[in-house]
Amino acid sequence: xxxxxxxxxxxxxxxxxxxxxxxxxxxxxxxxxxxxxxxxxxxxxxxxxxxxxxxxxxxxxxxxxxxxxxxxxxxxxxxxxxxxxxxxxxxxxxxxxxxxxxxxxxxxxxxxxxxxxxxxxxxxxxxxxxxxxxxxxxxxxxxxxxxxxxxxxxxxxxxxxxxxxxxxxxxxxxxxxxxxxxxxxxxxxxxxxxxxxxxxxxxxxxxxxxxxxxxxxxxxxxxxxxxxxxxxxxxxxxxxxxxxxxxxxxxxxxxxxxxxxxxxxxxxxxxxxxxxxxxxxxxxxxxxxxxxxxxxxxxxxxxxxxxxxxxxxxxxxxxxxxxxxxxxxxxxxxxxxxxxxxxxxxxxxxxxxxxxxxxxxxxxxxxxxxxxx
Amino acid sequence: xxxxxxxxxxxxxxxxxxxxxxxxxxxxxxxxxxxxxxxxxxxxxxxxxxxxxxxxxxxxxxxxxxxxxxxxxxxxxxxxxxxxxxxxxxxxxxxxxxxxxxxxxxxxxxxxxxxxxxxxxxxxxxxxxxxxxxxxxxxxxxxxxxxxxxxxxxxxxxxxxxxxxxxxxxxxxxxxxxxxxxxxxxxxxxxxxxxxxxxxxxxxxxxxxxxxxxxxxxxxxxxxxxxxxxxxxxxxxxxxxxxxxxxxxxxxxxxxxxxxxxxxxxxxxxxxxxxxxxxxxxxxxxxxxxxxxxxxxxxxxxxxxxxxxxxxxxxxxxxxxxxxxxxxxxxxxxxxxxxxxxxxxxxxxxxxxxxxxxxxxxxxxxxxxxxxxxxxxxxxxxxxxxxxxxxxxxxxxxxxxxxxxxxxxxxxxxxxxxxxxxxxxxxxxxxxxxxxxxxxxxxxxxxxxxxxxxxxxxxxxxxxxxxxxxxxxxxxxxxxxxxxxxxxxxxxxxxxxxxxxxxxxxxxxxxxxxxxxxxxxxxxxxxxxxxxxxxxxxxxxxxxxxxxxxxxxxxxxxxxxxxxxxxxxxxxxxxxxxxxxxxxxxxxxxxxxxxxxxxxxxxxxxxxxxxxxxxxx
Numbered sequence: 005x006x007x008x009x010x011x012x013x014x015x016x017x018x019x020x021x022x023x024x025x026x027x028x029x030x031x032x033x034x035x036x037x038x039x040x041x042x043x044x045x046x047x048x049x050x051x052x053x054x055x056x057x058x059x060x061x062x063x064x065x066x067x068x069x070x071x072x073x074x075x076x077x078x079x080x081x082x083x084x085x086x087x088x089x090x091x092x093x094x095x096x097x098x099x100x101x102x103x104x105x106x107x108x109x110x111x112x113x114x115x116x117x118x119x120x121x122x123x124x125x126x127x128x129x130x131x132x133x134x135x136x137x138x139x140x141x142x143x144x145x146x147x148x149x150x151x152x153x154x155x156x157x158x159x160x161x162x163x164x165x166x167x168x169x170x171x172x173x174x175x176x177x178x179x180x181x182x183x184x185x186x187x188x189x190x191x192x193x194x195x196x197x198x199x200x201x202x203x204x205x206x207x208x209x210x211x212x213x214x215x216x217x218x219x220x221x222x223x224x225x226x227x228x229x230x231x232x233x234x235x236x237x238x239x240x241x242x243x244x245x246x247x248x249x250x251x252x253x254x255x256x257x258x259x260x261x262x263x264x265x266x267x268x269x270x271x272x273x274x275x276x277x278x279x280x281x282x283x284x285x286x287x288x289x290x291x292x293x294x295x296x297x298x299x300x301x302x303x304x305x306x307x308x309x310x311x312x313x314x315x316x317x318x319x320x321x322x323x324x325x326x327x328x329x330x331x332x333x334x335x336x337x338x339x340x341x342x343x344x345x346x347x348x349x350x351x352x353x354x355x356x357x358x359x360x361x362x363x364x365x366x367x368x369x370x371x372x373x374x375x376x377x
Numbered sequence: 378x379x380x381x382x383x384x385x386x387x388x389x390x391x392x393x394x395x396x397x398x399x400x401x402x403x404x405x406x407x408x409x410x411x412x413x414x415x416x417x418x419x420x421x422x423x424x425x426x427x428x429x430x431x432x433x434x435x436x437x438x439x440x441x442x443x444x445x446x447x448x449x450x451x452x453x454x455x456x457x458x459x460x461x462x463x464x465x466x467x468x469x470x471x472x473x474x475x476x477x478x479x480x481x482x483x484x485x486x487x488x489x490x491x492x493x494x495x496x497x498x499x500x501x502x503x504x505x506x507x508x509x510x511x512x513x514x515x516x517x518x519x520x521x522x523x524x525x526x527x528x529x530x531x532x533x534x535x536x537x538x539x540x541x542x543x544x545x546x547x548x549x550x551x552x553x554x555x556x557x558x559x560x561x562x563x564x565x566x567x568x569x570x571x572x573x574x575x576x577x578x579x580x581x582x583x584x585x586x587x588x589x590x591x592x593x594x595x596x597x598x599x600x601x602x603x604x605x606x607x608x609x610x611x612x613x614x615x616x617x618x619x620x621x622x623x624x625x626x627x628x629x630x631x632x633x634x635x636x637x638x639x640x641x642x643x644x645x646x647x648x649x650x651x652x653x654x655x656x657x658x659x660x661x662x663x664x665x666x667x668x669x670x671x672x673x674x675x676x677x678x679x680x681x682x683x684x685x686x687x688x689x690x691x692x693x694x695x696x697x698x699x700x701x702x703x704x705x706x707x708x709x710x711x712x713x714x715x716x717x718x719x720x721x722x723x724x725x726x727x728x729x730x731x732x733x734x735x736x737x738x739x740x741x742x743x744x745x746x747x748x749x750x751x752x753x754x755x756x757x758x759x760x761x762x763x764x765x766x767x768x769x770x771x772x773x774x775x776x777x778x779x780x781x782x783x784x785x786x787x788x789x790x791x792x793x794x795x796x797x798x799x800x801x802x803x804x805x806x807x808x809x810x811x812x813x814x815x816x817x818x819x820x821x822x823x824x825x826x827x828x829x830x831x832x833x834x835x836x837x838x839x840x841x842x843x844x845x846x847x848x849x850x851x852x853x854x855x856x857x858x859x860x861x862x863x864x865x866x867x868x869x870x871x872x873x874x875x876x877x878x879x880x881x882x883x884x885x886x887x888x889x890x891x892x893x894x895x896x897x898x899x900x901x902x903x904x905x906x907x908x909x910x911x912x913x914x915x916x917x918x919x920x921x922x923x924x925x926x927x928x929x930x931x932x933x934x935x936x937x938x939x940x941x942x943x944x945x946x947x948x949x950x951x952x953x954x955x956x957x958x959x960x961x962x963x964x965x966x967x968x969x970x971x972x973x974x975x976x977x978x979x980x981x982x983x984x985x986x987x988x989x990x991x992x993x994x
Contacts, residue, residue, distance in 0.1 A: 011451055013444035015773060041773050041807065078804060095804045123838040129804045145805055147840060168842030168876035170805055187805070187846040190882060206878065213886050215846060234809070258813055278813055342459060345776055346810065362776050362810075364451045 006341050007357070007367040010066045014039035014046065016360025018082040021353040022049075022104075025087065031370070032353045034070070034108060036090055037360055038079025040348075045079055047092055048072035049108050052368065067368060073102060073111040081132045083140075085154055089114065091140055095129040097121040099142045101154060117159060121146045132173045134182070141182050143171035149184060149194060163194065163201045172217045177226055183243070185216035185231055193243065207247055209239070218263045223270050232260025236277055238285075255283060255336070261348050274339075274357070276347035282339040282359050284372070340367060445493045450768065452486045453738055454777045460745060461784055473517070476746050480512040483738060503707050504735045506535055507726065510714050511739065514683070515748055521682040522616065523607045528671045529569050536668060539564045543577065552580040559641045564662050566645055567672045571599040594635055595642050598627060598649060605679065617680050624650065651676035657696060666697035667711055683717065690715035706730075719748060727760065737764035741784075761785050762792065775800050779814055790818075797823055802830060805843075812850065825851045832856050836863065842879040845886070845893075854890040861892035865899075865931060874900055891926045899927075902938070915942045940977050 017040035021032040033052045039045045050067040077096035085091050090102040090111075100116040121128045121144030128146035135141075138154040147167040151160045169187045177183050180196045181204070189212070192203040215234045222228035227244045236256030239249040256277035266272040273285040340347070345362035352358075357369040404415050460479050463472065484505055491501045513519060513527040533539075543565065546555045558577070565574035575596055603619045605611075611619075627649045636642040647655035656663070656673055663669045670693035674681050681689070690712055698704060704712070706729035713721040723743075727736050740757050743749050749757065765781055768774045775796070782793035797815060802808040808831050815823045828851030835843035841860060848856040868874055880900040887897040898921055905914035918939055921927050927935055 011448040013447040013451075015776075043772070078806075080804070080806070126838065128838070129806075131806075145840070145843070146838070147842070165876075168840065168879045169846050170840070170843050186842070188842055188879060188882070188886075190878070192878075203878070206882065208882055208884070211885065213846070213849065213882075213884050258817075259809060278810065342455070344455065363455060364447060 007339065007369045008066055010050075010366045010368070011364055012037065012048070012069075012366055013364055015041050015362050015364055016348060016366060017079050018349045019358045019360040019366060020082050020084055020090075020349075020351045021356065021358060023084050023087055024353070030354075032356050035067070035351070035358045035368075036082055036084070037366060038075065038082045038092060040078035040080070040095070045075045045077065046072045047075050047079055047082065047090065047102060047111060049104060049111060050366070051108065052370065067366060070108040071105075071111050073113070075100075078129070080129055083133055083135045085135045085137050085140070089154070091133050091135055093130040093133040093142055093144075095127075097127045097130055097144065097146075099130055099133060099140070099150075099152070115157065117152065120144075120150055120159065121148055131171060134174050134176055136176050136179065141174055141176070143174045143184055145170045147171060147186075149174070149182070151196060161196065166194070166201065166203070167192070172215065173219045175219050175221050175229070177221060177229075177243070183219060183221070183229060185219045185233075187215035189213040189216055189233065191216070191219070191229070191231065191241065191243070205243070207241060207243065209249065217259055217261055220263050220265055222265055223267050225270075230263045230265065230273065232256075232263045232275055232277075234259050236260050236279065238263065238273075238275055253334070255285075256281060258346075261346070262350050264350060264352055266352055268354070272352075274350055274352050276350045276359055278346040280340075280343040280345055280347060280361070282347045282350055282357075282367075283336045284339050284357075285334060285336050287334055337373075339369065445490055447771070447774070448493070449486060449490045449734065450771075450774060450777060452489075453483060453734070454780065456482050456486070457738060457741065458780050460742065461780075463745070473746075476742065477512065477517050480508070480516050480742060483742070484508055484512070500730065500732060502535075504730065504732060507707075507710055507714070507722075508735070508739060509534065510711060511722065511743070514686075514714055514717065515719060515743060516746055518683075521680050522605045522613045524683060524686075525671070525674055525679050525681055526605065526607070529675065532668050532671045533568050533570070536568070536664070539568065543573065546577065547580075552577070560662060562641070563645060563648070563659060566599070566648055567656075567659060567662060567668070569604075569672075569675050571602050575599050591636060591638060591642060594630070595645065598623075598630065598646070601626070602649070613680055620679055648672075649676060653696070660697070663697075666694045666708065669693050669697045670715075687712075687716040719743065720750075723760075733760065733764040736760050737781075758785060758787050762788070765792070776810070776814075783818075793818070794820060794823060798826065802827065805831065825853060827851075828853060829856060832860075836860065841876050845879065849886050849889060852889065857890040858892040861890065861896040862928070864896055865892075865928070869931075869934070874903070892928065895921065895926045895928070906938075906942075911942060915939075918942065940973065 016037050018036075018038040020036050022034040022036065024030045024032050034049060035052075036047060036049050038047050049070045049072065051070050052067055053065040075092060075094065076098065077094035079092055080095055081093035083091045085101065088104045088106075090104060092100050092102060094100065096118075097120060098116055098118045099120045101114045103112050103114040104110075105112070119127065120142060121130045123146055128144050130142050130144040133140060133142040135154075139160075140152040140154060142150050142152070143166075147165060147169065149163040149166040149171065151162075153160050167184070167186050167190075171184045171186045174182050174184045177193065182194050182196075184192050184194065186192070189208050191207040193205040193207075195204045198204065214237070216231050217234065218232045220230050222230075227242050229241045229243055231239045231241065231249075232255070233239075236254065236258055238251075238253040238255040238260065240251040240253075241249045255275050256279050258278035260275055260277045262274075262276050264274045266274070271287050274282065275285070276282040339357065340359075344365065347359050347361050350357065350359040352372075355370070355372050357372055358366065360366050456479060463475060467475075487501055487505045487508070491498045491505070494501065509531050513524075513531055517527065519527045539561070542557050543561045546552045546558055546561050549555050552558060558581070562574050562577050565571075565577065578592060578596060578599075581592060601623055603616060603623055605613070605616045627646060630636065631643075631646050631650060636646050644655060644658075648659070651673065653673065656669060656676075660669075663672065667690075670690055673693055674689060678685075678689070694704065694708060694712060698708075706725065710722055710725045710729065713725060723736065723740055726739070730736070737760050740749065740760055744757055761781060762785065765778055765785075768778055768781075778796065779793065782789045782796070785792065797811060797820070800807070800811050802811065808827060812824060812827055815821075815827065828847045832844045832847035832851075832853070835841070835847060836859075841864060844860050845857065847853075848860060864874070864876070864880070874880055877900075880897060881904070883893070883897045887894050898917060902914050902917045902921070905911075905917060918935065922932075922935060
């Protein structure tokens with residue numbers, strides 16, 4: 005089933021599902037989108053409409069705008085802190101908390117840390133932000149790692165010169181530990197319990213220092229982490245063990261912007277890239293992702309749909325089919341019908357997927373195909 | 378775009394006049410889609426005073442960055458890219474259906490845009506009308522038989538008020554009494570929608586029993602009207618025969634005065650016969666000459682062949698508009714289309730419509746259909762560049778523009794190279810995207826210059842790791858050397874290395890430049906020394922000096938570092954002697970240091986001799 009596309013007249017840098025109340029097994033209905041490269045950028049909230057509209061399961065409705073708010077600078081990252089609060093990171097170096105009014109009628113600024121990231125005489129863009137309520141961590145082009153608490157006006161801690169290069173992404177490993185990735189291809193673990201400003205651990209690929217752009221942690225196993233970088237390679241790491249990743253997969257032909265494990269079904273992984281594709285990775289056999297990946301894997305992309313996609317090499321598909329007859333397979337499916345401009349962001353929750361592109365379109369899948377929880 | 382220039386010229390003159398009145402003078406300069414205006418120092422009268430240093434940008438009223446237009450640009454961009462990917466070797470029959478489908482996609486984008494705009498849609502309506510006609514005549518290139526059917530669809534699509542009125546009438550309490558009742562019936566007949574006309578007519582028939590036979594007769598006539606079925610087995614000739622038969626039947630009804638009792642039915646019968654005067658009387662219901670044309674063809678010549686179209690078109694326009702009326706630009710364009718003069722259509726569209734989006738995309742599609750002759754290609758190129766300069770006004774659309782540049786014959790590459798360097802690089806992420814575009818197209822000069830800009834900026838902000846990362850991407854050895862020098866300078870000033878996380882993890886990037894290699898190795902030397910692995914450290918230092926990759930400025934520092942090592946028992950000096958002596962010969966070194974070194978060397982040599990002597994005996 006093809007996703008619903010909606011053109012929103014602004015280039016989209018981030019899309020995020022609003023969290024659903026736990027235990028209710030609801031499908032998400034509301035998502036936030038942040039724009040970039042506009043004269044005036046915005047954070048906007050969209051709704052997918054009623055869930056009980058059609059009995060035949062056909063959701064034709066386009067997302068509709070509920071509310072939005074102006075944003076100073078590009079929206080470089082967005083994360084929901086909880087059901088009503090949203091954190092945004094800006095290219096001006098600011099980190100802001102936005103409050104969503106009940107019934108999503110309005111979006112207002114609750115608090116902003118201006119110039120959290122900065123150079124001595126210039127602004128430095130904040131590149132990513134991650135939340136684990138009530139704590140937030142942000143990273144930026146200035147190489148700082150900053151810890152905040154949502155209800156405190158002053159920042160809790162700043163790790164100055166955490167990195168001599170730009171830190172592109174950050175994720176929580178444990179409550180007090182975060183993992184950052186930078187533009188010289190290193191993963192660094194930081195423990196906030198430690199007083200010193202140096203990382204607890206540094207990991208990197210032994211080859212070229214390819215910049216890493218995204219990182220995500222396995223929802224159940226805290227030591228398994230996936231990264232993606234400039235060369236489009238998907239790497240799976242075990243942070244306890246050594247300096248080499250377990251798996252290197254040629255996922256995309258250009259920068260990978262986001263990688264996400266499915267939060268409740270981690271046998272599914274999603275990646276999106278500058279090359280205009282969004283891939284859904286899944287294991288086809290009984291074994292789960294972590295066992296599979298620990299065996300070390302090397303695979304190329306395969307498309308599930310019968311129709312070959314524009315630009316796809318026929319020989320790739322055939323060599324995959326010819327070479328591999330094993331029971332354990334890692335398969336990838338293109339989620340977008342045709343090659344678009346860069347897919348900058350994706351988010352997945354329950355059975356729903358949302359992503360945004362530089363072609364100013366948001367795509368929503370309300371029922372992920374071949375997906376069961 | 379002479380029209381636009383005139384408007385802006387007037388605006389500028391207006392400002393000029395106002396300002397002259399206030400004793401200031403304006404200068405201006407044309408940009409790609411806007412106008413730069415500035416105050417000059419020139420004064421017509423009165424004392425001079427400082428002019429404001431600002432430059433004003435004057436733009437057209439039409440906001441190209443309006444959300445709806447942006448949707449149009451983005452959606453059509455996707456279609457455009459898909460079109461370019463259609464492979465050349467696909468058989469032409471399959472290609473035609475693909476092209477028709479692409480044409481329909483473009484048109485649905487236009488219609489979606491119209492729906493959102495709601496006002497100021499007249500240009501879009503005209504565009505869709507013209508595009509649809511071009512699709513029918515040129516892209517789909519329907520042959521006789523189907524041609525008329527397609528033209529009927531075309532007319533029906535652009536005259537949708539008939540449906541609303543019909544619905545109104547049918548939903549009223551007594552449709553037959555509704556004031557628009559007969560208008561609706563006639564409109565439906567004029568559009569060849571005989572079944573629907575019959576349905577509306579049946580409302581009348583049920584009321585008046587005594588005249589029901591007349592209505593039944595009309596019902597039969599309408600029901601029997603032959604419609605050509607392109608997918609059916611009937612040939613065009615067979616259809617023609619059948620149609621003439623039916624036509625004669627209608628004519629007989631007129632001669633027999635069958636419908637004399639009801640003037641409306643009489644009118645309808647005259648229409649069915651194709652009586653031109655009656656058709657012209659329906660001027661208000663037809664509303665356009667091209668509707669008149671299609672209706673006329675429907676009832677006089679349904680098997681019209683494409684080459685014969687132009688004769689009927691010209692005469693229809695003349696008949697409908699009358700001798701005194703002058704045709705609008707839209708009418709001229711449509712007429713050129715009916716005359717199959719594609720070149721004229723494009724030319725007139727470019728001038729009259731002032732909408733580069735439409736002309737650029739339509740000509741591109743026609744080009745793919747191989748409908749444009751070679752002398753039109755320059756035209757295509759010019760049109761595309763105009764579209765691009767039009768899009769350029771909305772700065773955010775630079776990524777869309779790239780795909781258009783790629784398919785611009787002749788100058789696309791050159792324009793892209795110029796354009797891409799002007800994209801402001803506000804954030805690293807944006808720079809990465811620009812770089813990807815350049816790398817994909819082997820624009821190595823632009824890659825180098827963008828990386829250099831980013832590296833310099835990083836260096837200015839003291840982000841040495843970032844600067845190095847940019848140099849690596851551009852494979853810029855010279856800049857890597859610069860960064861290394863900066864590191865070494867910092868070391869000399871501070872006495873310790875900064876950014877150890879970078880230096881300790883250079884990896885293969887170290888090989889990018891000699892200076893960088895030296896830096897990495899030198900740091901390694903310090904590390905080895907700190908870990909008390911002196912012989913390894915000494916060997917490393919030695920190799921650094923013999924390899925001659927150490928910068929001259931640091932030789933003294935290196936030798937000073939070597940001093941304590943020479944005291945260590947494990948260090949062998951055979952090679953070091955020759956190396957150090959060559960250094961002394963070339964270099965002008967401080968004398969105290971030289972003395973210290975000579976002393977240390979001598980002692981080391983003495984130790985070695987003693988040691989070796991001891992072993993031997």
